[in-house]
Amino acid sequence: MRMRQAVVAALADEMRADESVMLMGEDVAAAGGPFKTSEGLLDEFGGLRVRDTPISEMAFTGAAVGAACLGLRPVVEIMFMEFLGVALDMVVTEAAKFHYLSGGRITVPMVVRASVGSGGGFGLQHSQTLENWVTATPGLCVVVASDPQTAYGLNRAAIRHDGPVVVLEPRALYPVRGDVVTGDAGIVPIGRARVLRRGADVTVVALGQTVGVALAAVADAGVDAEVIDLATLVPWDRDTVRKSVRRTGRLVVVEEAPESGGWGHEIVSSVTSAVFSDLTAPPFRITSPDVPVPYSPALEARYLPTREYVARQLTSYLRSGTVPAPWWIEEGLAR
């Protein structure tokens, strides 16, 4: 099934299993979702559990917090991650804090699903990943889908978690097809990374859209890389990544985000400190440049690290044992 259908399936399965699960968002009910990630849900579950909202992100995200405190398990859809900007308080400062604030008595089992990322020509205010808006908040889990299976399994795990979870879904992957194990066997647990390819020479950690890029680049470059889909950003799977880097001695993180402040810093820094004596080369990050996402197709195509670029960087790193310069330095475009 396509990734967007996997999202529908996850929502439908959880709604069938638990009648406290509900969905709110702009055009999610009658229209089946701007990206068709809720097709058919209104028909099956009715208008109380599948609600179209006014253009009021703060109100419906906040309503999810209140409803979750009182026993519902709401899922809210934020059409583009950027729109969470007007509702961030509800997620970061309210939902994430309530368990602590109530001495553990209140739980806030809500899910914020947001589409993220570049590749659709939507322009610079509708193409960011912005995971760092939500990764520095204890109490909040953050997971990122990379294919239909993770879109299904992470959404199901998120709905089942008793605290707030942000599920990021790379928009460009919605039409991508893949086999999906449904049912409980298809749940992707929060906090567990997925080792997608075994290898001995380097550990490549990817997330969301870069997972497919990394796998393709490794195949193209013909390098013996271990490829890990991090899947959960908070709390991320330190054990799996550390164990892998201890064996390979090298770490590369592939990110779709500006170089400065990206999530890969956390991985590189933590792993370097933990396994320093096992490293045979400096860990490094392959990222987007520090620029807004450009609209023009040729430029937008370079924002997300490309398969060719990742292959080149990996090859150079493995050959030299040193960190290759990013393309914008190589081409003299930025410092």
Next chain:
Amino acid sequence: MTSTPSSHERRAALGDPVQAYRRMQEIRSFEDRITGLFAQGLVHGTTHTCQGQEALDVGLANALRLDDIVTCTYRGHGIALALGMSPEAVLGEIMGRTSGCIGGVGGSMHLSDLDVGLLPTFAIVGAGLPVAAGAALAFQNRGEDRVAVAVCGDGATNIGAFHEAINMAAVWKLPVVFVVDNNLYGEYSRINLTTPVTDLSRRADAYGIPGESVDGMDLDTVGEALSRHVAAARSGAGPSLLEVRTYRFAGHSRADQATYRPAGELDVWRQRDPLVLRRAALIDAGIASAAELDAVEQSVRAMITDVVEATSAVPEPDARAMFANIMPPLATSTGGVR
């Protein structure tokens, strides 16, 4: 070929009724062409066209001085053209070419030209209202008699920014006019499903400012109302809210066919097509003959065809454009605390 008029000349031309009609036609032809270019893959990503809202676009431009400021939405091609931006600059941006107003890195939702008073159009619903209030605040602090106008949609009246901005502007008596373009739909949802009042100007009551609703299909009506509201703001009367009732002839965006609309609704509104009404008014008043207006329409279409052709030949930006204008240079002075 005649020489290309400057944006200021394009703005000034609107004082002539036939030229104002011509601009409405230009917007319509432009938007129709964008729809086609999108289908051909020459405009990608997303685009929001404004067929049916041309009277508001031109009425607004005519009500403003060149030094006034406008904030509007992603559905902003028409306002950009009406204010005086050239079809080349607007189409270039929408097609992602170097001839675009910001060289093709922004796209359809991000038009701007401060020379005609247009701040970058807003892709986040509601964001333009507080920013327009801020422009008005700058005018107030400097004692300038300039006005800011924020144009938003009916759907935007349900977001916090709308209410916060109007309340604050009211308290501070800022010279800003809030214009709600009520085209009855926010994306795929009809207004009655998301909004408990139909007279959106009533929302002004909550903030103690004047509110008014007018027909947005007739250029004279909408132009006269806008001029009055702008004049009031300019005279120090503080903000006001003007609901302009239009209809979105096209879908929300991209290839949306708007199948969620009740059958027949579009046809009813098409009878009040602002271009049809305007054409009839000009002929009735003896300002122009049918033949003259036919010629205007033909020449506009030919002009747009030329612009599309020329723009198609313009290159896309190279990678350097990605790295330009991200922030102003840091100060190089040696002062400051170390």
